[in-house]
Amino acid sequence: MxxxxxxxxxxxxxxxxxxxxxxxxxxxxxxxxxxxxxxxxxxxxxxxxxxxxxxxxxxxxxxxxxxxxxxxxxxxxxxxxxxxxxxxxxxxxxxxxxxxxxxxxxxxxxxxxxxxxxxxxxxxxxxxxxxxxxxxxxxxxxxxxxxxxxxxxxxxxxxxxxxxxxxxxxxxxxxxxxxxxxxxxxxxxxxxxxxxxxxxxxxxxxxxxxxxxxxxxxxxxxxxxxxxxxxxxxxxxxxxxxxxxxxxxxxxxxxxxxxxxxxxxxxxxxxxxxxxxxxxxxxxxxxxxxEQLRSKLPELPDAKQQRFIEQYDLSEYDAGVLSTHAAIANYFEKTATHSKNAKLTANWVSGELSARLNTESLSIGQSPVSAEQLAGLIVRIADNSISSKMAKQVFDGIWNGEGDADQIIEKRGLKQVSDSGALESMVAEVLASNQAMVDDYINTDPDKRKKKLGGFMGQIMKASKGQANPQQVSQILAKKLAELL
Amino acid sequence: MSIEKQTIENLATLARLEIDDQRVEEISQRLGSVLELVDQLQAADTNNLTDNSHTPLATQRLREDKVTESNQRDAFQAIAPDTEDGLYLVPKVID
Amino acid sequence: MHNFTITELIDGLKNRVFSSTEITQHFLSRIKTLDPAFNSVITLTEDQAIEAARLADQQLAKGDSAPLCGIPVLHKDIFCTNGVRTSCGSKMLDNFVPPYDATVVENFKTSGAIMLGKTNMDEFAMGSSNETSFYGPVKNPWATNSVPGGSSGGSAAAIAARLAPGATATDTGGSIRQPAALCGITGLKPTYGRVSRWGMIAFASSLDQGGPMARTAEDCALLLNCMASYDQKDSTCVDRPVPNYSANLGDSVKGLRIGIPKEYFSEGLNAGTEKAVRESLAEYEKMGAELVEISLPNTGLSVPAYYVIAPAEASANLSRFDGVKYGHRCDNPKDLEDLYRRTRAEGFGDEVQRRILIGTYCLSAGYYDAYYGKAQQVRELIRQDFTQAFEKVDLIMGPTCPSPAFEFGSKGNDPVAMYLEDIYTISTNLAGLPGMSLPCGMVDNKPVGLQIIGNYFDEARMLNAAHQFQQVTDWHTQAPEGIES
Structure with missing residues (x-):
């Protein structure tokens, strides 16, 4: 039954x-x-x-x-x-x-x-x-x-x-x-x-x-x-x-x-x-x-969710997650104001930050990372100064009280290389020292060449100690390989 | 009019009063005579009463949310039958 | 000295005829020698009284003194007194010493009055004869084989025996007026909400009201001036200025319209009592008042309504006495239920237990509407009876109780016979109106009381009418035999 x-x-x-x-x-x-x-x-x-x-x-x-x-x-x-x-x-x-x-x-x-x-x-x-x-x-x-x-x-x-x-x-x-x-x-x-x-x-x-x-x-x-x-x-x-x-x-x-x-x-x-x-x-x-009490009523979760969708262009889901707790919503808004990137802020607040708070059983009010500090980190992700992978390291640094995002990036030398001249020579160097891989690439059926790109990317990123901007590298690599054909 | 023993026992349980068998008879008779008295109420014609419960004569005064009481535990527990370590003690509570 | 009224004592103190220490010691010694015959005082606070009198004398010497400075009074043992046992006439509270004062007690302290001790009473104020006290019955000073009335029998008897010039009392269904009538003194139950109930141990919260007892209306006015107050600690206390109740005592009663309810002169009224009351009413006519016959048709329903509402409220009010926080606790409870059931069966007397059971019955599932609901409706009918009456008259007068003091044990085993003792007094409690009793005659050498019922907050007019009566009669000056010495 x-x-x-x-x-x-x-x-x-x-x-x-x-x-x-x-x-x-x-x-x-x-x-x-x-x-x-x-x-x-x-x-x-x-x-x-x-x-x-x-x-x-x-x-x-x-x-x-x-x-x-x-x-x-x-x-x-x-x-x-x-x-x-x-x-x-x-x-x-x-x-x-x-x-x-x-x-x-x-x-x-x-x-x-x-x-x-x-x-x-x-x-x-x-x-x-x-x-x-x-x-x-x-x-x-x-x-x-x-x-x-x-x-x-x-x-x-x-x-x-x-x-x-x-x-x-x-x-x-x-x-x-x-x-x-x-x-x-x-x-x-x-x-x-x-x-x-x-x-x-x-x-x-x-x-x-x-x-x-x-x-x-x-x-x-x-x-x-x-x-x-x-x-x-x-x-x-x-x-x-x-x-x-x-x-x-x-x-x-x-x-x-x-x-x-x-x-x-x-x-x-x-x-x-x-x-x-x-x-x-x-x-x-x-x-x-x-009526007096009604006029002083704070914004309620449903209204807040709607506003987040409209004001910050968030998905309904993200807006929902962030509007549920007043304290989290406040933290999000403060961070977004400073970072000027609501979407990325939403991802970080509901993702990394919430997960970390959860693991350590802390409330948002007890977060070791302030809204301003998180905003500082997000600004650096948005302007491509650091990769998202590095951003996690920087976040850990802030969490552990090592300072603001810029201080940690500086101290650890995590700044992403986005200078195209430097990247071009880096790519050229890797191609030159891996002739076998280049030959293999050229001899591969054109439809399947895309699969071989990963190998080059890995070598280049390794050579840059992870600091190269991956999007730029992949563009330069594609251009250089095309020239070799 | 007398009240059934079972009723007296139920009331005694609700009111937490130990009533031994010797007292039940007497209590039943006395309660019965009081209930006969109060049963006169049933004859009252209250049909024309307007429901006044929604327009109270006086209304509750409200207190400001400010702490004015201080700790007086020692004074209160000095007159308590059984306390230890700041707690009132009772036979084990079983949920 | 003990024949002086409070008014006369105040004059004597002001004019240095005697000191507060002298009068305090005089009354203390009268209590010690005479009261064993009456059992009206159950706690004597001799040392505190003497110390307070000494301080009062200092104040009086400075000439700057509170209205009752140096005047000894007794408090009914229902009012909590800081550091002094407050038993409420019950074994349950035989060991209870509250760490706080009732507002009424505090008001008397502020007014400079001296507490001589605490008076005996029916257990938890449940009784009309003072036979239910754990400390034994009080005897009526007019006839020691007779009851003093109840529940404030101790206060009434003490005043009649000139053991104190004034006392506090409480009235739930007649507990001030009936003992005042039976002991030949003057007592007033104010409008519900006029006197604070804070620190006054609750019997039936919607009916209980504290008030003064003294030998004269003039003295009651003085005591009420200090007793009445607006107290924020009692939600049912009314925020209304306290008038000077002594101010208009001298006004003429000419033209006063006095309602005579025909229901108060029906079957069950003792012939001697009726004669005394009618003669008193004639006295008022002689003074220029107008007598108007009125009807309070629901008077007969007041007793049944009361014996639902009062026990129902009491059944809940008395649940706090459970052997956990204070008061009596049974020996070696075997479990929690045993603790509750034995503590309460041992701590409460028979009448109290009976009323708890009745109240429990009237509130229990299936009976609520027929009993409690119906009783509240009848209460409204009674209120309407009075409202209509007061459209036609200024005051209502009649007997306080059906007959003079009855002998101990004479009401037999039927609680209802005792309950009918309150037939003329109960309806004013149900309506919340003020009522008073003053001596108006003698039957078989026992006093008779005239009851005056006023409109809401019309205590000044009642006291004025009572005072004018006491200007032309001398019932209030009579004393029981053997008291004078």
Whole structure:
């Protein structure tokens, strides 16, 4: 039987505010345990929440970015359950009246098509603390760190519009791109700034009714998400093909061991008893305020891609790659401005530079090669001072802190020889000292002579220690050989 | 009116209250009598009420995003039942 | 000295008739000798009080003093006091010493008042008789076999017994007015949002409101002047200037339109109580006020609506007491569930557990609309009843409670009998309106309370009407037997 997969995502995005959503304690990452948990975050008796303006604004900005309806009046509710990382015994979240209503996010598929994924809504809520299962404390217990408790989140809930792991990953990456471009999230996946819950079900091809879904929680990398989806889809199909039934459950995927399991604690039917939080009043957002935020909205990835195509004459693909991350896009634009060669800049930023950053796990902000330095290198490639092969050596030099492109070219004597007089005598010399090769060339069938050129090129480049401009050499060589016929 | 034992047990689980069998009967009776009282609500005619939820009487005040809280961990953990190394300790959490 | 009102004490301090140290010591020693019979004070802060009085005397000597400088008061043990145990009448918080002050407590400190100690109360303010306190019941100074009312029974009894000239209290369904009535003192529940709830341990957040208790309306005005404030830490606190509540106490009530709700004089009202209230209303007529019969048709629904909304909110508010961050924790929990369930079963008394269960029930899946949703609609009906009434009248008056103080244990095992004690007071909490109670007669040597309900933020008019009544009557000056010594 052929199976069809249906995927919906719930994405938790930590907002890049300085303080918590309901308290004025810092949200900075990596502090000593419980040093950023104030009385409100600890749910000390008698404490009360006050809403952070910036959290509301960030949520509205996201809504505007996905062309969603903005909830003019949004309401915080209490979601009741007991857990040690939830100090109040309820999470303050939104349910009936979220801040962001229905919207859409367009994703590009591998075949070049565009697909719209519908957003059901996005709501504001507070993050929980962390339970640590091992540390410098006695065994048999868990340690609770409430620094993260109260960090503002938006939870973005998609419709079940994705039909495979690739689409889900494309959607997740697009959201990452949108929230980082907006500057409302730092996008640091390794610090948990974006976490994905994936709802997956399968059904026989052509079947209308959705199958029973499972939810795989808390995936914090695109790779884990992709792997987890493949694993779960396979599992569900296996179960169904063996005549079994899918149980609605919450699952946990371990990215290290690549194994998923059912979450025990979530199995018992939960009844969250939502009701409007009486400590908070409805949040009312005026049209003027929404318009003010709209007017200050930074350029979004799709618009940026379009502009890159038009302004820099880039291919749709290159423009797409470069516009996804705001920081990369900025780096590209800065480099292109200095190098005055957008096409070459695009190749270098999305090619060599990205690959190197990736290998060394660095972000663009941490790149040892500045935009100005890369531009300097590109200028020398464009004016034929160095070959692209040499350019890679120069790039390594800049990366290792040896200086700017011109300094390295100079120091290493990498300057390409483009002086035609010098090249002509070099070619003549090689031809003279390789009479056998020349004879062979002359005696070869004219149609097949082209194949013999490589041999001469190799000899000439070797003689020039690689510094000869290959295009010029090949022209001169062709001319000289023709003269010999 | 009394409430079924199973219902009381479910409520006790949701509310995390240990209720032994001896108390179930008494609680069931007392809750039953309160529910009889609150069931009077069902007779109320609320059909003519306009939905007021969209025009709140007062609206939420918003706070500037500025850190004003400082680290008071020592003061807070001095009154905590069990802490070590800056962490609140609880019996092992199993996901 | 203990028969002086706060107004008289302020005069005496200003004119150096006595010092703050003298009056503070006088009240402390009265608490120590007399209170064992009443159990109204559960924490005495003797050393701090004496030190604060010494400083107050220095301030008074300089002639530049805050409005309540040197005046001793008691705080209900629901208000967090920095460094002083705040139990909320519960075993759960028997060991809880908050590292912060409630805004109300802070306001009293700023006004120069001296805290003598903390008063007994029904556990988490859930009760109308003070029988649910972990520290044992408070006895009514007028008849020690009878209840003082609740939940602010400790504050009311302490004032009646002249153990303090004024005290703080809170009112969720009548917890200021009913004990004030039963103990023969004056108490005021302000408009919801007038007094900050920060640091006041929450019972039902949308209903809870702090207010003053004293012997006279004039003193309540002085206390409210300092208690009321706009507090940014409480989102439900209203940003509105605090008037001088003492300014218009002397105004005539001539022409004042007083609404008499017929529903407050129906079945269940004690005949003696009714007689005393009607005579008081006649007194107002004599002063030139106009009595207008009105109807509050949904009064009967207020008790059922309250017993859905208050327990529902409480069930969530009390989830933070889980044995992790502060307060009681059971011995040797075998696992996390055991920690939660035993901590909470041991820490909370029967009535509190019952209300948590009711609230949990009313919010649970399948019951929300029928209970919580319906109760909120009924709340709106009750609000509309009052809005219509206040189009015709300036104030509403009637009995505070159906009968004078009842004997301990007399309400038997049926919680509903106790709940009906609040039938005349609950609807003002549901509507968010201000209400007060003042002594207006005696039945069987037990005090009767007259309730005054005002429009939103109309506390000044209520205090004015109450003060004028106290100019022509002497119920508020009467003291229980054996107290005078």
């Amino acid at each position: 052929n199976w069809e997969t249906v995927i919906g995502l719930e994405v938790h995005v930590q907002l890049a505010t300085k303080t918590k959503i309901f308290s004025a304690a810092s949200t900075a990452f990596g502090a000593e345990p419980n040093t950023q948990a104030c009385a409100i975050d600890l749910a000390m008796p008698g404490t009360l929440p006050v809403v952070n303006q910036q959290a509301i604004d960030y949520a509205v900005m996201f809504g505007l970015a996905i062309d969603a309806e903005i909830g003019k009046t949004s309401v915080f509710e209490r979601k009741n359950y007991f857990y040690p990382d939830l100090p109040k015994g309820y999470q303050t979240t939104q349910l009936e009246q979220p801040v962001v209503g229905p919207g859409t996010v367009d994703i590009q598929l591998d075949n070049g098509d565009t697909k719209s994924v519908r957003i059901h809504h996005a709501h504001l809520e507070e993050d929980a603390g962390k339970s640590l299962h091992e540390g410098d404390f006695r065994s048999g217990v868990s340690g609770i760190d409430l620094n993260r408790a109260g960090t503002p989140l938006i939870e973005i809930v998609s419709e079940p519009d994705m039909s495979n792991a690739q689409e889900a990953v494309a959607f997740a990456k697009k959201l990452h791109s949108i929230v980082t471009s907006l500057g409302i999230c730092d996008g640091e996946m390794s610090q948990g700034s974006m976490r994905f819950d994936v709802n997956i079900s399968v059904r026989p091809q052509g079947e209308e009714k959705l199958g029973t879904r499972t939810e795989t929680k808390n995936l914090n990398s695109f790779k884990f998400m992709e792997d987890a989806i493949h694993l779960e889809v396979e599992r569900q199909i296996d179960v169904l093909e063996d005549g079994g039934e899918i149980k609605q459950e919450t699952r946990l995927y371990n990215g290290e061991t690549k194994v998923a399991r059912s979450m025990r604690s979530k199995e018992e039917a939960n009844d969250y008893r939502y009701f409007p939080c009486p400590d908070l009043l409805p949040v009312v957002i005026s049209d003027e305020h929404v």
